[in-house]
Amino acid sequence: QAQLDQAELDLEYTVVRAPIEGRVSKTQIKLGNLVEVGSTLATVVDQRNIFANFSISDRKLLELVEARPETEEPADSPEDWSKIPVYLQRDGDTDKWMSGKLDYVDQRGIDQKTGTFGLRADFDNQDGKLLPGMFVIIRLPVREVENAILIPERAIVRNQTGAYVMLVGSDDQIEQREITIGQTLDGWAMITEGLSANDTFVLDGLQRARPGSKVSPKTIELSTKDSPMLQAAVESNSDTAESEPVSEPTPTVNPTQDEPASDSSTAD
Structure with missing residues (x-):
């Protein structure tokens, strides 16, 4: 009876049932091959959800901890971390961001060898646009800055003493103004000190702009719509990366003078 029971159990093991839905990868075991106990027959891959593994520095981790939304859950609960939005862009894309949420944080803490903290985000991949092993760009918003002044990086002049704008x-006289630069993103810089929303700075023709010289400026209008990454960075707090931005640099257009010696724009 014991031998019969063991034979029936072995017979049940000859039917292999996948624990999850998905697609079967290539297998080296074919019909008629000798299979030993513990041999891997195949791998089932479920690509409907894709995990993106990435890491951040210990300094950014502190900012992230301080900026986590307030919740009644314990500070180390998965529900608390999952409220932080994460955005993903495939390497090579220029105008598409996918939204997801944090799924896992490294419980071992900061890796002392690299000084980084491991994170994992979960993204819906029903359309199959993401593949395992693909290199992607991850944007993890740490905090929101209201009424930030953004200017193109090409308007900033740097030397040994620091950074400044004209x-x-x-x-219509040129004045050199020292500035303090915060975060930079996709060709744009956030100015934390030195500029106000009413200042007009030189954008093009910096090689001809000298402090004290007189110019005939031509004012142009700036927009973040040409920068998909910045467009996503200034978007409203929503679940998708496709929503309209809260604000964008829209300078006041001044009267245009003839024969401009340099182009300028109002900071906003």
């Missing part, structure tokens, strides 16, 4: 005064 301003156009009310009398």
Whole structure:
């Protein structure tokens, strides 16, 4: 009876049932091959959800911890971390961001060898646009900054003493102004000190702009719509990366003068 029971159990094991739905990978075991106990027959891959593994520095981790949404859950609960939005862009894409959520944080803490903290985000992949092993760009918003002043990086002049911009005064004279730069993103820089929303700075023609010289500026209008990454960075707090931005640089257009010596734009 014991031998019969063992034979029936072995017979049940000859039918292999996948624990999850998905697609079967290539297998080296074919019909008629000798199979030993513990041999891997195949791998089932479910690509309807894709996990993106990435890491951040210990300094950014501290900012992220401080910026986590307030919740009644314990500070180390998965529900608390999952409220932080994560955005993904495939390497080579320029105008598409996918939204997801944090799924796992490294319980071992910061890797002392690299000084980084491991994270994993979960993304819906029903359309199959993501493949395992693909290199992607991850954007993890740490905090929101209201009324930030954004200017193109090409308007910033850097030297050994620091960074500055060339301003156009009310009398159309050039003035050099030192600035403090915060985060930079996709060709844009956030100015934390040195500029106000009413200042007008030189954008093009910096090689001809000298402090004290007089110019005939031509004012142009800036927009973040040409920068998909910045467009996603200034979007409203929603579940998707396709929503309209809260604000974008829209300078006040001043009267255009003839024969401009340099182009300028109002900071906003």
